[in-house]
Amino acid sequence: MNIYSTLYEKLEGSPLEVWLETLPMVVDTVFVRGHGDLAKWQGAVDALPNIKPSSIDLSVGSVSIGNAADVDVEMALEIERQLRILHPWRKGPYSVFGIEIDTEWRSDWKWARLQPYIAPLNGRYVLDVGCGNGYHAWRMAGEGAALVAGVDPTMLFVMQYQALAKYMPQVPVYVLPLGVEQLPQNLSGFDTLFSMGVLYHRRSPIDHLDELRSLLRSGGELVLETLVVDGDQDTVLVPQGRYAKMRNVWFIPSPLALERWLQRCGFRNIRLVDVATTSVEEQRSTQWMTFDSLPDFLDPVDRTLTVEGLPAPRRAIMVAEAP
Numbered sequence: 001m002n003i004y005s006t007l008y009e010k011l012e013g014s015p016l017e018v019w020l021e022t023l024p025m026v027v028d029t030v031f032v033r034g035h036g037d038l039a040k041w042q043g044a045v046d047a048l049p050n051i052k053p054s055s056i057d058l059s060v061g062s063v064s065i066g067n068a069a070d071v072d073v074e075m076a077l078e079i080e081r082q083l084r085i086l087h088p089w090r091k092g093p094y095s096v097f098g099i100e101i102d103t104e105w106r107s108d109w110k111w112a113r114l115q116p117y118i119a120p121l122n123g124r125y126v127l128d129v130g131c132g133n134g135y136h137a138w139r140m141a142g143e144g145a146a147l148v149a150g151v152d153p154t155m156l157f158v159m160q161y162q163a164l165a166k167y168m169p170q171v172p173v174y175v176l177p178l179g180v181e182q183l184p185q186n187l188s189g190f191d192t193l194f195s196m197g198v199l200y201h202r203r204s205p206i207d208h209l210d211e212l213r214s215l216l217r218s219g220g221e222l223v224l225e226t227l228v229v230d231g232d233q234d235t236v237l238v239p240q241g242r243y244a245k246m247r248n249v250w251f252i253p254s255p256l257a258l259e260r261w262l263q264r265c266g267f268r269n270i271r272l273v274d275v276a277t278t279s280v281e282e283q284r285s286t287q288w289m290t291f292d293s294l295p296d297f298l299d300p301v302d303r304t305l306t307v308e309g310l311p312a313p314r315r316a317i318m319v320a321e322a323p
Contacts (some may be wrong), residue, residue, distance in 0.1 A: 007174040010147050015189035015217065016125060022184060023176075030177045034155075041159035044085035044167065049075050053097065053167050058142025061093065061108035063135065065167045068098025086160050088289040091132040094164065106282045106288035110225065114317050115275040117291045119221050121145040124191035127215060130198040133160035134175040140194075141173050148177040151183065174288045186214045196225035197315075200249050209265040215218055216322035222267060228275065228316040233260050237310065244297035244306045244313060255316050265273070267320035274317040 053066030
């Protein structure tokens, strides 16, 4: 896809150059295989008016593209109409020419929790695994990253990224329609790797951590965010059915158990930098994500429990260094 041509150029001569041996073909194959709604989503992206925003701000909570003065009323209505075709918007928020996209997640809150504890991103090659539409990737670019590659196999999120990237072609952020398992083994080229909201969806969390380690250069930084439960180093919740109405939640460790997993995978200088209970203000339904959300996943009487009677979502952030 043409939107990735500048990515391929940036990979040439970089520590990630070997990825070029497979990446273009893999990406092309995914788009050829397509999705039942891909034509509709691509049409929405293509129909967005070609406007150069007067400003771009990647350093604020609501990633900001232009302002209302850049467009007339008719253009604003058309932009909003096309962006709403890409519903549901889960990660954000965004402001696009004055149109406020109030996403399901206040992803800026998570960024505020982790940003003080990570190594400076200036000049770094960064990978964001399970990046959704790229909200955090844009924030990483705002911190000065030389290149941010996001991978997410959900095609809708990739098309949301393309809609936003249409107005920010100069920003080195690229969301690819891939799962992390489609990256070359032992790529060993990223300076910083974020895996947020992914670990508990993996049938084998140890294999996932090994996979992440193999993508980092020696001394590179892993930023891992995942669900946790209270307990000692042997405590791991294995839901027997759904967890908070999610089918694909396999293992939820305690922070101490998670630290042990990271140690077993060879990571060093492991730090627990944050633990926070997810609130119904941080994750909720909005006009831009009208399906059920966290308030519907919790026990209506006791908000400390999920509807299944399990501990309500708490999320930890661990930072570690690749050997």
